[in-house]
Amino acid sequence: MVKNLLRGSFKLMKSMNRSLILNIIREKGPISRAEIAKLTKLTPPTVSSLVKELLQAEIVIERNLGESSGGRKPTLLTLNSKMFHVIGMDIGSQNIKTILTTITGSIIKHSIVPLPAESTRETLLSAIIQSVQSILDDTEIDEEKIVGIGVGMHGIVDANQGISVFAPNLHLHNIPIKEVLEEKFNMIVKVENDGRAMSLGELWFGNGAGIDSFVCINVGRGIGAGIIMNGKLYHGSHFISGEIGHMVIDIDGPKCTCGNYGCLQTFASGPAIVDRVKKEMRLGQSSLLSQLTEGNLDNVTGELIYKAALDGDSLCRTALQQAGRYMGVGLTNLIHTVNPRRIIIGGGVSNAGDLIMESITQTVKQRALTQPAKETEIILSKFGDDATAMGAVALILAELFTSRNTETASAL
Template identity: 35%
Template sequence: MKFYLILDIGGTKTSGALFTQDGKIVDDYVHVAPSKTFLGEEAVYENTKDVLLHIIDHFSVKKEDIMGIGVGSPGPLDAEKGIIIHAPLMGWHDFPIVQRLEADFGTKVMLDNDGNLGALAEVRMGVAKGLQNVLYMTVSTGCGGGIVVNGEVYRGSSCGAGEVGHMSIMPEGLKCPCGSVGCFELYASGTAINNRIRDDLQKGIQSKVFDMASHNPKKLNGKLLNEAATLGDAYALDVYRKEGYYLGVGIANQFNFFNPDTIVLGGGVTKAKQFFHETLMETLKERCIQPIDDSSVRYSIMNDRVVLYGAYCMIKEYTDKNYRDRSV
């Protein structure tokens, strides 16, 4: 029996899984390990490699039974050259991860940006399956994205397409570490929400969420905000209305530019969608020049495995095409 090894490299954790040829995670088992950031490029690479070795050992799989390895990683990167251009947390600069993994595992390795792979997974296997023009956005620590045009991932001229988090929605807004101002993720990401509620705590605003955190800013997080909103707390509900508005502004810009079939939203913030979806849709309808309906915004059901599924689709499609080309 043949398998695919799949890897999702993140700034805090790295996940690995073994996929069957028909796209199932073997035994529904995903191995997750800390990414060992800031320990230097070799230490981080060895840790990354160990995640794959753990999967091989766990299932007693022979290397010759591995048809290929699919890798998802934050950018910027060069998917064609298999190089991670810049990953400060990892200490990687122009790091040839594909070449290194192919040498260590003796099989074909493919690499792409995690946002691109999220988009690919949703179009091939997820809530946008079968659609041709799709936007994908993860709303989490930041706001990342991917674009599918005519059924294929669109990467741009230098593999940098889909950086929706750094689209400016406030020209005179907050300064972003990227060098711009008013970036989308400064207002709509999970980090933005946390910063907002911590600032409000210092202002003396009253809310159940602050009581739950014992008025300690270090204990404030999205989980407590969600709990307070569930209890009907007026402040928490207002925070989510603002989130819906900011998401709507940024997503409307994307809709007006790309005119997609749909946008799929994923990431931790979407767990609270029941509190912001209505405002999001109202904002979209106000700002989009094309008609918007309930199918225009969809929510991922793959959650934190979406990059794994996308990396599987990437390597699977490559090996299938390669096999067909050899058979002609």
């Protein structure tokens, strides 16, 4: 019965004018009914009627009285963040990061489940289910109050079907993530490429808010991008938009996990940086990493490279700067193709901060065609390592709060 209530609440939220009102409350709340009517151009009786339904469903709650312009003080409305929650997942090539948030995007729980060294479709799906179950078991929140599960997955994703078409870092094809999760947990499930999910998260919660044209770059074990055009997520004709990591920048370069040679991610991803440092150390280059790893090169990680670079290690600083230059080349190509107002960089490699960002921005300034292009704003993600997981949460919130046809929302 509670499940039916949840599905009924979801349906209630998804109707056109209710979605419009909910999004206004999400963005502007606490807010009065009169102000909602003004912003939505709906009639006051229509707003009152719809708000009454949302209050009865406990999706919206009333808060303290607002300022009066003469007469009775207005009652203000806000989302009931304690009523509904969302699960967001970031499926990488080594682990699955899962977060539980309120419908306003506040993180309540956080977990990481490692993936097997050699994942198959079955072991990956099992790990995904385990990740969701683990976070459900570790919270006092009723499962019935969780609206849905958003999933950010690296590689090629058919967002309409919720299928991972090709996960190059795992060498897996056609993984039915949406179907399996919906059957197991009886919740709404949305699946998206990690870079595109990240861009949606920045649009909703982060450094893309209020920007109608920007690109998010997710730099970790791979490199992906999400493109926002005119305030909307761009997928392309075959769901491969934003695969900037597989932009070839050296046809004679190293072999990539996708099978091609010289892709950007073979030069600027986390594993590429680690491989470059280990190669130089094998050739006799001295480094603080020898002490940090007790002479075992197999223990070199991106985190240790960053630590050594902060301590002044020239090899590690040079490796990060070189990765930044390659990223700068890739971003220059992107600027010449898409011409976004802003580029937002997240993922594990972004934790290197200025050690990599300075090289990126310098390279763009050297290579971009025009002065405005050279000055394209390039900033770090608001969420760091959680950028994709937060984007996955935004997939569900976009489903809840965004009307499919808001242009005609004022007709009723």
